[in-house]
Amino acid sequence: MNDAAIDYAAVFQCLPGMVALLTPDLVYADANEEFLRMSGRTREQVVGRYLFDVFPDNPKDDGASGMRNLAASLQRVLQTGERDAMALQRYDVEVPGRPGEWEERYWSPINAPVLGPEGKVLLLVHRVEEVTELIKARGGPTGSRSRVLEAELYTRARELQELNERLRAAHAREREVALALQEAMLPARRQVGHHRAAVRYRPAVGALNVCGDWYDLVDLVGGNRVGVAVGDVVGHGLAAAGVMGQLRSALSAASRVAAGPAEALNVLGRYANVVDGAESATVVTTFIDYDDHSITYSSAGHPPPVLVHADGRVEFLDKATDPPLDARPDPFPRPQAWTSYTAGATLALYTDGLIERRHEDIDTGLTRLAESLARHRALDPERLADAVLLELLPPGGATDDTALVIVRL
Template sequence: MNGTEPDYAGVFRALPGMVALLTPELVYVDANDEFLRVSGRTREQVVGRYLFDVFPDNPNDTGASGARNLAASLRRVLETGERDAMALQRYDVQIPGRPGEWDERYWSPVNAPVLGPDGQVVLLVHRVEEVTELIRARGGRTGGRARVLEAELYTRARELQELNERLREAHAREREVALALQEAMLPAPTPIGAHRTAVRYRPAAGALNVCGDWYDLVPLPGGDRIGVAVGDVVGHGLAAAGVMGQLRSALSASSRVADGPAQALDVLDLYARSVAGAENTTAVETWIDWEQCVITYSCAGHPPPALLRADGSVQFLDEATDPPLGARVAHTPRPQAETRCGVGDTLVLYTDGLIERRHEDIDAGLTRLAGALERHHGAGPDALADGLLLDMLPVGGATDDTALIVVRL
């Protein structure tokens, strides 16, 4: 190539397998040479046309389901932004130039998204593995037995696809219920008194695993003070959401009567030992005292809060960190630290979905967060929260839930 850009259009045309590109409306944008050759179509018969106008179901076969199954797979890709592999499909293809005649084909499709800068699906990659000749060859060589095996293979593939559909629907229902449960149990993101706050919660993108992230903001007795906390339950689904609700309520109550954040987490630690599924939950509790200009905090295995100073510098509150809840055999008091704060400073609490990435050290995520905070220095709580999510979360969305609280001091 001598340093020149690869001819990606030429590469696409020359790919050895059947590949086509579709818009989200399922209109062909392009198809490679192998796709056109095997399907018996010209480029003019494909590009710019609706998928199921080019390849409709065989009207003579009342049990035909290829188009329906393919449409369901493509909808899943559009809704989740994730790749979807289909079971083996029998898909009769209309023979060009011979009205009413259909060719029996066996295809194994895989559909994948192409995401735009905003994380939305802009194109669909539709790859098809053609296995018709293999099945025909087996049938010609061994006669009736091969046809029986072929029928069994097709039947099992359809059964597997139907089972996968039922599992997807069950997981989707559980995810919907868990999200509703989380929303019902988490406090409304309203200001605390005259203080400016912003709260954001983002479920994991395209995942069936709703997690147990929570946040809390509570007014504290004894002057102009509030408690701000976030936590993360280990596990997924309805069970994690249920544990999350119990722990959030317990910490909210203990914060109102404790002497400080450490004691509030001590009480939560003891309570968590009696709640199934609460082991190794992480949490951080911060108390903001506007009259004394002090932030007091304690952390139970959770990523440290970030304090964005009015001058644009960033300080991580990491001097009072202890293991997660219930992680120690014997209960011991938790550490507590405090730092001075000033007018114009901003306190940011978050869960690990904001900073953690697979195969990456947590320090890299903290460095990325510090840079994002510096870039958005001077923004109000809502603009800062939105800017952090935009900068920190992957284009396709995070693989873990993310809770975020921003408090302007």
């Protein structure tokens, strides 16, 4: 049987659990029969209405937190594109046909995203396990034991919820400190000599997975030359920011004295061997010679720079790619390649947050980047960088941080 022969709408309605579909604005797009039956609502009372207009908190309970907790879970799914399983919730429901009368209910919700081709959350799957009868079991010889179990289970659920909230607050503080450290260590946007360049750093949205990406621009000794590099440290938060700062500084110093980008990466690789947290870090560096209109480059496991020639032709600088830093126990010579350009060309270096999307081949992201750069190549570097980020990053932000450097040649 193929997909065309399956009535998925009928399958949805027959699912044995309570399942609803929500829009990103938290409006009910659909609800299956079990959801309507267990909640005591009709389709007209649910579909097309805002979630918390249908199921608000009990106004008679000053400690009610079900609405706030559910909203936070759904926002996490929207921001991260990841499934979120909630702790057991007490979420009272107004009794149908009895305005002002509320019934004590217990729910175990799981929220999951439905992603579009660009990785954007199109719908939210809201699945609810009704556990009220289990929690409120009464009567018979096990009645008192059930009441004890109910109290203990509810207490443990509230404790877990409070612990999760404290952990999120701690993560938010670490994220804030890490971002401040990242900003302090990355070079400010500036021109390299008299050449035009634009730099951008966008942290991941709604996640601690930040501060591993970095960039560097440095004037090279001898001739009209500059070095441009980007890199990505495996890890996140303060630890990644610290490693990032060490690797960026080491490469900047090595580039000033190295004969070429491969030699600079050789030095950086030896340094990475003694830096905790530098394992599997990736980096690509380019040496631009404006006098002879050439670019020499070398990559340690990083996505290739993109050279957009003045006539719109796109060239990926992928002829000198090797494994990431510290990928081998002993240092080894890195490869190096060379290409030429004419005045008016554009060079772009970036990290994988710009091109990688969940459930999508990386070549699709590379093609999208090449097309965007070629389409907007007439813009100055600052406006070009903004245009590329606007087109390539999801509207709500990416789940991985992103660095981008644009140089007009």
